[in-house]
Amino acid sequence: MNFVEYGDTIKDGDTAIVFLGHESMFPVKVQHGTVTQTKYGVIRHSTDLIGKKYGSKVTCSKGGWVFILHPTPELWTMNLPHRTQILYSTDISIITMMLELKPGSIVCESGTGSGSLSHALIRTVAPTGHLYTVEFHQQRAEKAREEFREHGVEHLVTVTNQDVCKNGFGVSNIADAVFLDIPSPWEAIGHAKSALKAEGGRICSFSPCIEQVQRTCLAMEEYGFTEINTLEILLRVYNVRTVSLQIPDLGEAAEDNSGTGFDSSNPSHQGSPCANLQEGTVQFKSGVPLREVVGHTGYLTFATKS
Amino acid sequence: RKIIFEKQWFYLDNAIGHIYGTTFEVTSGGNLQPKQEVEETTTETKEAGTDNRNIVDDGKSQKLTHDDIKALKDKGIKGQEIVQQLIENSTTFRDKTEFAQDKYIKKKKKKYEAVITIVKPSTRILSTMYYAREPGKINHMRYDTLAQMLTLGNIHAGNKMIVMETCAGLVLGAVMERMGGYGSIIQMYPGGGPVRAATSCFGFPKHFFDNLHEFPLSKVQSLLSGTFSTETLPADPEESALVEEESNGLSEEKQTSLQETEEEPATEAPMEINPTEEQDTMDINAEDGEFKENKEKETKENVREKQIKQWERRKKLKEAAALLREKNADGLIVASKFHPTPLLLSLLEFVAPSRPFVVYCQYKEPLIECYTKLRERGGVINLKLSETWLRNYQVLPDRSHPKLTMSGGGGYLLSGITVVLEKGRSDSSTSEALKVEEPASKRCKLQDLPC
Numbered sequence: 001m002n003f004v005e006y007g008d009t010i011k012d013g014d015t016a017i018v019f020l021g022h023e024s025m026f027p028v029k030v031q032h033g034t035v036t037q038t039k040y041g042v043i044r045h046s047t048d049l050i051g052k053k054y055g056s057k058v059t060c061s062k063g064g065w066v067f068i069l070h071p072t073p074e075l076w077t078m079n080l081p082h083r084t085q086i087l088y089s090t091d092i093s094i095i096t097m098m099l100e101l102k103p104g105s106i107v108c109e110s111g112t113g114s115g116s117l118s119h120a121l122i123r124t125v126a127p128t129g130h131l132y133t134v135e136f137h138q139q140r141a142e143k144a145r146e147e148f149r150e151h152g153v154e155h156l157v158t159v160t161n162q163d164v165c166k167n168g169f170g171v172s173n174i175a176d177a178v179f180l181d182i183p184s185p186w187e188a189i190g191h192a193k194s195a196l197k198a199e200g201g202r203i204c205s206f207s208p209c210i211e212q213v214q215r216t217c218l219a220m221e222e223y224g225f226t227e228i229n230t231l232e233i234l235l236r237v238y239n240v241r242t243v244s245l246q247i248p249d250l251g252e253a254a255e256d257n258s259g260t261g262f263d264s265s266n267p268s269h270q271g272s273p274c275a276n277l278q279e280g281t282v283q284f285k286s287g288v289p290l291r292e293v294v295g296h297t298g299y300l301t302f303a304t305k306s
Numbered sequence: 307r308k309i310i311f312e313k314q315w316f317y318l319d320n321a322i323g324h325i326y327g328t329t330f331e332v333t334s335g336g337n338l339q340p341k342q343e344v345e346e347t348t349t350e351t352k353e354a355g356t357d358n359r360n361i362v363d364d365g366k367s368q369k370l371t372h373d374d375i376k377a378l379k380d381k382g383i384k385g386q387e388i389v390q391q392l393i394e395n396s397t398t399f400r401d402k403t404e405f406a407q408d409k410y411i412k413k414k415k416k417k418y419e420a421v422i423t424i425v426k427p428s429t430r431i432l433s434t435m436y437y438a439r440e441p442g443k444i445n446h447m448r449y450d451t452l453a454q455m456l457t458l459g460n461i462h463a464g465n466k467m468i469v470m471e472t473c474a475g476l477v478l479g480a481v482m483e484r485m486g487g488y489g490s491i492i493q494m495y496p497g498g499g500p501v502r503a504a505t506s507c508f509g510f511p512k513h514f515f516d517n518l519h520e521f522p523l524s525k526v527q528s529l530l531s532g533t534f535s536t537e538t539l540p541a542d543p544e545e546s547a548l549v550e551e552e553s554n555g556l557s558e559e560k561q562t563s564l565q566e567t568e569e570e571p572a573t574e575a576p577m578e579i580n581p582t583e584e585q586d587t588m589d590i591n592a593e594d595g596e597f598k599e600n601k602e603k604e605t606k607e608n609v610r611e612k613q614i615k616q617w618e619r620r621k622k623l624k625e626a627a628a629l630l631r632e633k634n635a636d637g638l639i640v641a642s643k644f645h646p647t648p649l650l651l652s653l654l655e656f657v658a659p660s661r662p663f664v665v666y667c668q669y670k671e672p673l674i675e676c677y678t679k680l681r682e683r684g685g686v687i688n689l690k691l692s693e694t695w696l697r698n699y700q701v702l703p704d705r706s707h708p709k710l711t712m713s714g715g716g717g718y719l720l721s722g723i724t725v726v727l728e729k730g731r732s733d734s735s736t737s738e739a740l741k742v743e744e745p746a747s748k749r750c751k752l753q754d755l756p757c
Contacts, residue, residue, distance in 0.1 A: 005464055006636050006661070019687060055659025055725045067687055067725050070660040072460045090694060093457035094450050100428045103463040103486025123462050124484065200327055210706055217701045226327075230699040232708075233450055238670070238691045240677045285674045287691055299699065306327030 002152030003071055003119055004126040010049045010068060015151060017069040017079060018043070027071070027079045029150070040064025071151070073119040083140050086116035087181065087206065090235040091297055096124055098302045099177040099202045103128055108171065108178045108195045110134040110164040110188065112144045117179065122148075122156045131157040132171050132195075134164045164188050169195040180205040185212065186219035193223050193305060200306040208298045216301055225303035232299055238287030247280045314420055326426040331419075355401040369395040385419035405705060427508050429456075429480040436476055436504060441715075444473040444504075445643055445668050448716030450696045452477065455639060456484055458721045459664045463488035465636040466629065468656055470494040470523070470649055472642040475505035477666075481639060482514055490517040492626050492635070494526070494653065496644070519626035526652050529627055634658040641666035646720070647676045651683060657724050659685075665720045673720040685727030693718050 010016055012032055019025045020038060028036050028043075030050060036043045041062030043049065048058050054070040069075060074089050087095075095117070101107060105125045112118055112135035121131050135141040141161040148154045160170045165184060168191030169175070178192040178201070185205040192203055203225065205216050213230055220228050308315055316332050355361075370392065378388050392414055393399055399407060425431055433449035455477070461467065461484040469491055471477040478493055482505070485491065493500050500520045521529075528534040635657045640649050646665045657663060663686075667673045673691055680686050694716060698709040 004462060006658075008634075008658070022688075053659060053726065055661075055723075057726060057728065068660075069723060069725075072662065074457065074460060074662075089457055090454065093453040094696075096457060097433075097449070097453035098430055100430050102483050103488060120457070123460070127463055127488065128486075199325055210701075213699070213701055214703070214706060218703070228701075230701045232697045232699065234695040234697070236693045236695060238693070240674050240691060285678065287670050287674050301701070304327065306325075 003073060003076070004123055004153055004156070006070060008053060010052050010054060012050055015071050016049065016054070017071055017075045019067040019069050025069070025075070025079060027076070038064070038066060040066060073123045076119050077116045080114055080116060082114055083143060084111075084113040086114045088116070088235075088294075088297065089120075090233055091206070091300065092117055092120045094231075094233050095179060095204050095206075095300065096120065098300070099179065099204055101125060101129075101177060105129045105176045106132070106174050106197075108132045108134070108169040108175045108192070110169065110180060111136065111182055112140060112159060113181065114140075115144045115147055117181070118144065118148075118157065119151070119153075121179075122153050126153070126156055129156070132160065132169055132175070133157060134160045134162060134169055136161070136163045164191060167191075171195055173198050176201045178203045183212075184215075186215040189216070189219040189223050189225075193225070196305045200304065203303050203305065205301045206298045207301070208296070210299065213299045213301055220301070220303045225305055227304040228301065229303070230299050230301045232296070234294065234296075236293060237290055239290065241286055241288050242283060243286050243288075244281045244283040247282060249280070311422070312420075316422075321424055324424070326424065329421050329423045331421055353400050354404040354407055356403060358401075358403070358406070361398050361401055367396055367398040368392065369397065379418075385415070388418045389414045429483050429508075432504060432507055433476060433480065436474070440474075444476050445641065445666070446715055446717055447473060447477075447641060447666055447668075448694075448696065450694050451666065451716045451719065452480055454692075454694055454719055455641070455664045455666060456480055458662060458719065459637045459639050460662050461485065461637070461639075465489040466634070467491045468494065468630075468635045468638045468653060470638075470640045470642055470653060472496065472501070472644070473504070475500070475502035477639060477641045478502065479505040479508045479510075482510060482518070483508060487511070487514045487517075489636075490519065490629065492519045492521055492629055494521055494523050496523045496642075519622060519629060521623065521626040521630060525627075529630060530652065530655055534627060630656050635661070637661050638663040640664070646672055647679050650676055651679060654685070654724060659724050659726045661724050663722060663724065666717055667720070668717045670718045673718050676720055680722070683727075685725060686722045687725050689720065689722040691718065691720050 007014075010030055012030060014030045015027055016030055017025050017027055018036065018038065020040070028045075028049075030045050032046050032050065034045045036045070038060055041060030041064055043058060043060055043066070048060075049068060052058070052068065054068060056068055057065050058068055059065045073092075077086065077089055077092070080086070099105075099107070101121065101124045103125060106129055107121050107125060109118060109121060109131060110133065112133040118131060118133055125131060133144070135144060138161050141159050145154070145159045148157050148159070162170065164180075164182060165187040168188075169178075172194045173196070175195045175197060178195055180188055180192065180203070182188060185207060189203075196203070203220070205213075207213050207216065217228055217230065307317070309318060314332050321328070321330060375388070375392075378391065389411065393411065396410075399410065402410065429452070430449070433444075433447075433452050436444045437446075437448050459467075459481075461481055463484075463486050465485060466489055467481055467485070469478050469481055470493075478491070478500075479502075481491060487510075495501070525534055633656050638650075638653055638657050638661075640646055640653070640663075642649065646667050650663070650665055654663065665673065665676065667676075670691070670693075677689055677691055680689060695711070696716065697711050700707055700709050
């Protein structure tokens with residue numbers, strides 16, 4: 001395995017994702033002789049993991065089972081050890097598309113943080129592109145380097161430990177895209193411009209506060225960026241539930257009407273298990289929004305250097 | 307060649323040799339002239355009011371009449387100067403607040419100063435354009451939804467992807483861009499051939515198409531049951547495929563809508579046909595012209611060449627079938643006008659375990675059903691039904707606010723990961739399998755993870 005190439009079987013040294021159940025998973029580093037404890041019992045790497053196919057069901061010592069998944073940047077994002085606040089896949093998706101990233105793209109990023117976005121960027125620009133990522137926090141930079149090595153992608157990324165606002169990205173005129181997730185992005189716009197290729201490129205800045213966006217936009221304009229556009233993207237997840245509503249007793253037998261009424265409004269034609277008149281209730285399947293959702297992550301400001 | 311865009315005729319000849327992102331002005335003859343960065347002619351001695359308490363809407367503030375303005379236009383006067391004239395002849399302009407003046411100028415500039423910027427095609431540009439101009443053709447898939455699909459599907463170089471789409475080839479193009487010519491794609495198509503009108507807008511190099519395969523949807527069942535042979539191709543594949551592939555205009559739309567009339571509810575029809583009437587978009591028209599030329603040549607070609615083509619097609623089909631038979635695809639992307647459930651239940655058979663899949667649907671209800679059926683089938687985990695909301699912002703000093711909310715219209719996604727399908731489990735009572743899974747997830751929440 002690695003993060004940019006699928007493999008069939010689990011090998012020594014791989015990072016694999018142990019999937020326990022709905023939204024519950026964690027990463028393991030596969031090593032001969034090592035064991036991992038789960039609430040369903042012990043997983044012995046040598047016998048239970050190595051040589052098995054990714055996607056297999058593994059039975060633990062207590063008889064419970066888990067699935068072992070191939071790592072992807074998206075699964076890593078959900079499971080990585082947080083050293084900072086991270087970007088999630090919803091924002092990452094739109095960033096990747098709006099920065100027009102593809103195999104071969106050269107990208108500059110700052111800060112590296114926990115490497116959530118970095119893994120997704122590397123995945124997209126591989127095998128011929130490169131990521132230059134700048135992190136001013138020495139320990140975080142070290143840790144990120146270590147992770148990239150473990151995940152078999154170190155050849156696609158350069159981690160630099162410096163202050164992007166003062167010293168820039170350490171490269172000039174080579175990037176197709178620049179991404180900024182720092183507290184004062186307006187101080188790095190000049191450096192971003194010089195990192196981008198002479199013939200142009202795209203830039204994105206992520207900021208939680210509108211005041212930061214304001215200053216960033218002004219700086220972008222000042223440096224001659226065009227197509228400046230700020231947006232926000234929100235994810236809505238729906239739980240699929242079977243809901244049953246009681247039919248009120250109005251003192252008359254009106255069963256037939258209500259039954260067919262629900263049936264026809266339901267577009268699913270196969271079997272139609274949704275409308276079921278039973279003992280005065282109507283059943284249907286619904287996509288129910290979660291009770292609490294993420295209302296705001298950050299504003300994304302995009303612009304073009306041309 | 308003449309091209310029409312936003313009610314303006316022009317020739318592209320002068321644009322050749324300039325870098326992407328160059329802005330052009332349209333002159334009267336339809337020629338393009340590169341526009342230099344104009345210094346904003348700072349409106350002399352900025353005079354502005356503070357509020358609008360004295361501004362009355364009497365319809366007489368503009369002293370130039372319609373005829374005056376038309377005369378100015380006919381004389382071929384630069385748009386910039388017309389705007390200046392309008393400002394000078396507006397009695398209320400000086401009383402307006404600075405912000406209102408700004409807004410007024412911007413509005414007029416938009417109307418009178420025709421500038422065109424030529425940009426390089428990309429998924430970003432094309433998906434935004436299609437959503438704005440021809441949403442019906444791409445099943446109202448908003449660009450942020452497409453972005454989610456590419457990420458959730460872990461699309462990257464080296465993948466072996468299965469794509470089933472009826473989005474004019476936009477989704478296919480987006481997948482191709484992300485794979486950069488590495489790996490392979492098998493496009494499943496309904497009817498006589500795959501539609502790739504949008505794909506051709508990307509301008510991919512030729513080698514990107516070397517590992518692009520196609521396979522007819524109507525042959526999926528026979529492939530799964532092992533009775534597939536290339537001898538029984540869909541009726542007259544050569545002819546119908548070419549027609550569908552190459553005419554992205556009305557004919558194709560009519561053709562498909564005719565084919566689908568039995569299955570599709572009548573309400574779909576107007577939505578499908580409407581966008582074709584506003585077919586004046588630059589890219590599409592340009593492609594159309596090219597295609598027509600090709601088609602004429604095509605019809606003149608002799609029979610022998612057709613046979614060679616048919617043989618080649620058959621060979622490609624065999625390759626695609628062989629690739630599918632390995633049942634080790636790295637992912638599945640579905641975005642079509644068809645009901646997703648049967649598509650998914652069949653096509654997932656070709657996907658290796660521990661690989662992501664994403665289904666797009668304009669409506670939530672079919673995906674709810676699909677979710678239920680997939681749970682019954684097993685072999686999938688981490689099922690998620692989701693939607694994204696996108697909000698654009700106006701950011702200006704002291705005037706920052708959300709622009710518009712786009713919601714609902716962007717479609718829904720069902721995503722998940724395949725796992726090894728246990729033998730016997732699908733045969734035995736499925737409710738039992740569900741029971742096993744349900745409590746497991748509940749227990750997870752209560753206990754802390756060991757790692």
